[in-house]
Amino acid sequence: MKSTDAPESANQYRQSESLSQTGIVVFGATGSVGISTLDVVARHPEKFRVVALTAFSQVERMVELCKIHQPEYVVMVDSNAAELLHKALSQTGLSINVLSGPQGLEKVAILPQAEYVMAAIVGAAGLVPTLAAAKAGKRILLANKEALVMSGSIFMNAVRENNAQLLPIDSEHNAIFQCMPALSESEKQANGSLSDLGISRILLTASGGPFRKTALNELDSITPDQACAHPVWSMGRKISVDSATMMNKGLEVIEACWLFETRPEFIQVVIHPQSVIHSMVEYVDGSVLAQLGNPDMRTPIAHALAWPERIESGVDRLNIFDIASLEFEKPDFNRFPCLKLAIEAGEQGGTAPTILNAANEIAVDAFLNGGLSFPGIARVVESTLETMTTTDVDSLETILRVDSEARQVAEESINSIKMRVH
Template sequence: MKNIVILGATGSIGDSTLSVVDLHPDKFNIFALSAHTNWQKMQALCEKYHPKFVVMTEEKSANKLQQSLTQSQASNCAVLSGEEALCGLAAHAETDFVMAAIVGAAGMASSLAAAKAGKRIMLANKESLVLAGDLFMQAVRDNNAELIPVDSEHSAIFQCLQNGQTGLSKIQLTASGGPFLHTPIEQLKTITPNEACAHPNWSMGRKISVDSATMMNKGLEVIEAHYLFNLPAENIEVVIHPQSIVHSSVYYQDGSTLSQLGNPDMRTVIAYALSYPDRMTSGVAPLDLAGNSPLEFYTPDLDKFACLRLAFEALKQGGSAMGTLNAANEVAVEHFLNNKIGFLEIAKIVERTLNTVQHTYITSLEAIVTNDKIARETAQRIINA
């Protein structure tokens, strides 16, 4: 029986993880859960799974959850709050596996804590590698942690590379192209948040849905792939594949290409991360290639999807540039979702922030936090100008 900690339990990855765990009650125990503010949903999870610990990163939400659980007497779990509590549970002696699914930079510290504690990290928080890739991978190596990617694309590459990287020439990440694949760039000026969040294939939170629409999400995945598979930007490629059936491919020097295929459902990669190196039931229907529409592939338009171009540029620049990219994007997306800037302004704000913030080489977690703060303040000033 493995003790599971789900960081970001009330989001879509949390939902999918719990769905897989439900199929295997003899193998997994929900040891701890975390969320930011959704204490009502967390209460329902506490009453169903009876975790030993719960963390609400917002103190007010933790207090509301504690009061509600006390009144219902349905669960006697300990309710904690704050980032320090998150890190403590990620590194807890009784924790076996950590699902790192907190969105954005907020998930970095707890993911790093799990790495330093030598846990199996099921990484759905790509920002941990975007911001702290060198430090994170060093912590994984130094502490014999297991790092299993949960992004569908990186899981696909991870699966294809199980026999090693001998003869590998490049990896190719697939991208759905989001809801605006065939929308002319001039029409993107008037796109609303709800339109940007209407992803054709995946059910995701609003922030990551906007990132998919701008293709920043794919750009962050390129950076993540660089660290996971120790490859330079020149050996990482992106191809648009609207059907989201081929999740990614690896190319070899002898002309061979290996791809991982499956229905677009995160439960597949979550089940693989939980059961690795074995496989187990995920609840996902098997792929019916004959019953699917034809599979299409396109080269991404880097003028239309400028965020993808900026991510490649930040990766090639290295150092703090990737953290600056992520911070500026988080600020810009938040303003877009609040109807304060237009859709096309997101990439412009990110680019101006990258060109403004001084580049540094990252040597500590403190340096990452400082750069993140400076980049956010810079992006905010650009928006306010």
């Protein structure tokens, strides 16, 4: 006798299988975090199903990802790339909807068949689609810290009002999340602040990047390839430069303030070159809880995909005996002026973080394209912050307008630096 639950055909089997799988949209699928996400997802075909993949313009890589993961939708933001992808896919026999432009990102952000959205677009371009996912009540796995830094309260309100779940993918924030008490929604509302939870401080670790020991007078001649050669993590070029300037850690201070409802003065940045401790939480009784692991983004990704459960991530076990020593240093603001600028912008609030982020994106781009020196990045960010007046953040329109103005001011600052040099 057949069980009434047994699927009668392959098609029925696929349908019943897809009902038990969680649909996922991967924004920034061709990037470093996107690829790590797809690696973890592919280890658990019974749990996850890729509904949509997005990228800006890397067609060949996307064709390969489509062959492996067979999504229903692909978005290439660049319209020429979307046309090329469409042609390439038509030769594979795969039936995949190809969309283009930023509106394509917004469309896949709200697909009902995807419960999870991995937000791994780099920079401000991730804000609008990630916000759309929040408004649609998705579980958002947030790697794209720039989106939260730019929009702060608007983003967090969208998460709260639409019962979305926000899980941090940055390894530090994921570590902090793991070291905090697990609370239900009602407990979270009753215990608003860190001190209600008995937490006295967050210790946010940083590797210190490739120039932790470089003589200050040698920083002028740093090349983009040197800045992107991170000693521990393998990442996209923009975040690699942000790690070298420690702007990344500054953005993470602001990100942590929004995620954990705190202020920059409760966060101590700690340089920890081995990057084995991913961050720590200090409690009023003197306990300090830390999360350790090999530096591999698949750990926080697997944690956020499975939360509150745990799944295998493919990451090698940490061999505690191989760690000869763990070092900790205070960051030096003379060496890392971007870190200081970001912490100050976080303290100031309003549109200051939006201005900081936009100026940094323009300055890093100019550095990567040979149009600005490495120390020039901090100068451009500082002069943009000094030139612009900060206001309250009242709407997405305000954020997008301030972001666009700050980009113009930063471009002007770069031009005036170039005029002085020539």
